Amino acid sequence: MPLRNAQANLDHVDHQLLKALSEDADVTNKALAGRLGLAESTCAYRVRALREAGVITGTRVQLDLALLGHPLQAIIMVRLGSHTMANVNQLYDALAATPGVLQAFHVAGADDFYLHVAVENAEALRDFVLRHVTTHRVVRQTETHLVFEVRTGAGVLGSEGQ
Structure with missing residues (x-):
């Protein structure tokens, strides 16, 4: 269904x-x-x-990233220079498969992708961008924002039954 x-x-x-x-x-x-x-x-x-019915699609484990040695989180915004379907899909697959990427979002607007990543430290974040993002020929620009804190939102069921 x-x-x-x-x-x-x-x-x-x-x-x-x-x-x-x-x-x-x-x-x-x-x-x-x-x-x-x-x-x-x-x-x-x-x-x-x-x-x-496909309403429940799985379960997830929440990890303490700091205890796993990845206490620094960031959002990396990626802009492309070429937007062919093949380029977009190939880059999206590559970025999502990169170790350290928690979530990869393909978005509308000035940026094309947002990557939520977790790394060991600031140097590792720099290296991540240089080794795994800017090396793709279609990437025109990146912008990196540090994440100070992450809170889970109420979700779509947050106000149900209250």
Whole structure:
């Protein structure tokens, strides 16, 4: 079922399940059912249905980047000199596959890509840009911004049921 059709069929319980799972993807079915006042079998069925409908697409582990030796985060804005489909797709694939890239965004506006990266220190950030970004012939310009702090937003379910 396409996501847009599944979205129209979500009820209040589905939204509660998604919000709870968004806050703690590791919660057990028993704990989730208890928290929402559902029978365990109903809870398991609903979560399975949300997965099958494509509403839940996976789970993620949050890493402490500083403890992994990558305490410095930055946003690197990349502008291209040539915008052919092949150039854009090839660069996007290469940037997203580069170690240290947390997220790669293809954007509209003056810039073409935003890279959210995590590195060891300022020297490593400089080297990252010089070795992995500006070496691509289609890159015309970069601009790097340090990230002081990252906070997770409320998300699309943040105000549901409140």
